[in-house]
Amino acid sequence: MKIGILGTSIVGKTLAGKLSSLGHDVMIGTRDPVATRARTAPGSFGEPPLSAFLADQPAVTLGTFAQAAAHGEAVFNATSGQATLEALALAGAANLDGKVLVDLSNPLDFSRGMPPSLTVCNDDSLGERVQRAFPGVKVVKTLNTVNAYLMVAPGQLAGGDHTLFVCGDDAGAKAWVTTLLRDGFGWRDVLDLGGIAMARGTEMYLPLWVRLYGALQNPNFSIKVVR
Amino acid sequence: MKIGILGTSIVGKTLAGKLSSLGHDVMIGTRDPVATRARTAPGSFGEPPLSAFLADQPAVTLGTFAQAAAHGEAVFNATSGQATLEALALAGAANLDGKVLVDLSNPLDFSRGMPPSLTVCNDDSLGERVQRAFPGVKVVKTLNTVNAYLMVAPGQLAGGDHTLFVCGDDAGAKAWVTTLLRDGFGWRDVLDLGGIAMARGTEMYLPLWVRLYGALQNPNFSIKVVR
Numbered sequence: 001m002k003i004g005i006l007g008t009s010i011v012g013k014t015l016a017g018k019l020s021s022l023g024h025d026v027m028i029g030t031r032d033p034v035a036t037r038a039r040t041a042p043g044s045f046g047e048p049p050l051s052a053f054l055a056d057q058p059a060v061t062l063g064t065f066a067q068a069a070a071h072g073e074a075v076f077n078a079t080s081g082q083a084t085l086e087a088l089a090l091a092g093a094a095n096l097d098g099k100v101l102v103d104l105s106n107p108l109d110f111s112r113g114m115p116p117s118l119t120v121c122n123d124d125s126l127g128e129r130v131q132r133a134f135p136g137v138k139v140v141k142t143l144n145t146v147n148a149y150l151m152v153a154p155g156q157l158a159g160g161d162h163t164l165f166v167c168g169d170d171a172g173a174k175a176w177v178t179t180l181l182r183d184g185f186g187w188r189d190v191l192d193l194g195g196i197a198m199a200r201g202t203e204m205y206l207p208l209w210v211r212l213y214g215a216l217q218n219p220n221f222s223i224k225v226v227r
Numbered sequence: 228m229k230i231g232i233l234g235t236s237i238v239g240k241t242l243a244g245k246l247s248s249l250g251h252d253v254m255i256g257t258r259d260p261v262a263t264r265a266r267t268a269p270g271s272f273g274e275p276p277l278s279a280f281l282a283d284q285p286a287v288t289l290g291t292f293a294q295a296a297a298h299g300e301a302v303f304n305a306t307s308g309q310a311t312l313e314a315l316a317l318a319g320a321a322n323l324d325g326k327v328l329v330d331l332s333n334p335l336d337f338s339r340g341m342p343p344s345l346t347v348c349n350d351d352s353l354g355e356r357v358q359r360a361f362p363g364v365k366v367v368k369t370l371n372t373v374n375a376y377l378m379v380a381p382g383q384l385a386g387g388d389h390t391l392f393v394c395g396d397d398a399g400a401k402a403w404v405t406t407l408l409r410d411g412f413g414w415r416d417v418l419d420l421g422g423i424a425m426a427r428g429t430e431m432y433l434p435l436w437v438r439l440y441g442a443l444q445n446p447n448f449s450i451k452v453v454r
Contacts, residue, residue: 115428122344122434162453193442201342201438204431207349211428212452215420221454226389227443 004029004072006065006087008036010045010148011104012078013053016060018152022184027061029068029091037062045148069095074102074176081107081119081126085133097136100173103127103199104143104151106206115210118203127199131169138173141199142166142181145209147219154222155186162222163189167198191225231256231299233292233314235263237272237375238331239305240280243287245379249411254288256295256318264289272375296322301329301403308334308346308353312360324363327400330354330426331370331378333433342437345430354426358396365400368426369393369408369417372436374446381449382413389449390416394425418452 002025005012012028020026028050030036039049047053054062061071069075069091079087084105088096107126108116120126127141143151145165154160164187168174174192181187193201205223213219229252232239239255247253255277257263266276274280281289288298296302296318306314311332315323334353335343347353354368370378372392381387391414395401401419408414420428432450440446 117349121349121431158453162451191439191442193438198438198442201435204348204434207431208428211420211425212418215418215425216452216454218454221452223450224389224453225439225443225448226385226451227445227448 001025002071002073003027004068004070004075005078006068006075006091007078007080007083008050009078009080010043010047011151012076013043013047013050014148014152015076015078015104017053017057018185020057020059025071026059027063027068027071029063029065031065031087031090033062033064065091066095072099074100076102076104077130078104081105082109084126084130088130088134093134093136096134099137100170100176101130101134101137101139102143102177103130103139103141105130106144106203108206115207115214118206121200121204125197125199125203127167127196127203131196138168138170139196140166140168140170140173140177141196141202142177145202145205146222150220150222152185154188157220157222158224160186160188162224163191165191165193165198165202167193167196167202169195189224228252229298229300230254231295231297231302232305233295233302233318234305234307234310235277236305236307237270237274238378239303240270240274240277241375241379242303242305242331244280244284245412247284247287252298253286254290254295254298256290256292258292258314258317260289260291292318293322299326301327303329303331304357305331308332309336311353311357315357315361320361320363323361326364327397327403328357328361328364328366329370329404330357330366330368332357333371333430335433342434342441345433348427348431352424352426352430354394354423354430358423365395365397366423367393367395367397367400367404368423368429369404372429372432373449377447377449379412381415384447384449385451387413387415389451390418392418392420392425392429394420394423394429396422416451
């Protein structure tokens with residue numbers, strides 16, 4: 001199917017590569033496609049710049065946020081938490097309405113150094129803010145608790161014996177996302193926490209995640225809910 | 228050794244029973260021992276009242292917060308998060324100074340219904356507040372991420388194949404606590420996150436914990452850090 005991905009970071013590129021390899025017609029959206037394509041520096045995690053990625057992935061196209069949102073029958077938000085609401089505004093409610101929006105963002109604030117704090121937490125979440133800002137969209141929060149490589153290849157760690165969370169208000173949207181996570185990405189344990197307000201729980205896990213990253217010195221970890 | 232436990236809830240009682248069974252000389256502290264002993268209603272989790280617990284555990288004694296703190300060579304804070312700083316003030320810095328204080332509290336606010344929110348998070352934590360209020364005490368935050376029964380019997384779930392976190396500024400205090408957790412309680416995977424500021428991570432996991440409890444309808448779960 002046609003999928004739009006908002007954001008060109010390691011998360012957006014990794015998702016795009018995986019979804020394209022599964023046969024989906026993927027367009028990545030960015031604020032300024034010409035400027036993004038012109039960049040030659042490696043990404044934040046040392047990965048090749050988007051131009052090199054696109055050269056390796058001829059089936060993946062690049063457009064504006066609005067073009068990618070219009071292209072997708074489902075849309076993935078892979079922008080940083082600080083940029084999410086603006087990127088979605090640029091994508092446009094008319095291009096998103098009625099669609100599943102898979103929200104991977106975390107409201108991380110790096111401005112005060114490491115480890116980052118959250119810009120929203122406790123009595124609200126970024127997932128809820130997105131849902132409130134775009135009431136016609138079926139927001140499903142997931143994939144925000146693991147690093148990019150693990151996201152689409154959970155089996156590389158402990159044979160996939162760890163847990164991913166989903167939440168959202170639309171049962172059909174969650175069912176579609178869960179099938180993609182299981183059959184497409186290989187997640188064996190997808191745990192449905194409930195409505196989009198449950199995003200407070202998974203986003204507030206991030207302060208533990210960043211400290212585990214610090215203690216383990218390696219982002220290739222995950223948690224298994226043992227029950 | 229002599230151990231003081233502050234708090235008479237299911238957490239305090241479960242800890243007291245386990246530590247006494249390990250041969251330690253345990254005194255539980257409460258605000259008003261006469262009133263606490265006179266209560267006949269079951270505890271919040273349906274467990275027997277403290278009087279029945281003490282009748283079953285003749286080696287465990289009951290005193291004020293100050294008496295229990297003075298009794299202990301190490302002290303466990305098992306009061307609710309909202310009561311913690313006041314209970315420790317009643318225990319008295321002079322009775323705590325120089326000792327290990329194992330802090331199990333979580334800053335949960337149930338006043339707005341379920342699931343609870345946190346009274347402190349993101350740029351501070353209750354563990355840090357305790358350490359700042361009692362700079363002469365060696366605070367070790369641990370055991371706040373699992374329910375009371377699992378705390379002292381991790382092996383009952385998946386043979387103990389799940390993770391417990393410790394953090395604190397004093398390496399010797401953490402080493403003592405870790406040995407007790409491993410050899411006394413049976414924790415196989417005790418992960419040291421660093422200084423007491425890492426309590427922000429484990430306390431902010433609670434919003435996920437309470438939502439997992441809601442989704443699983445059973446508190447007998449834990450997380451394993453798969454790495």
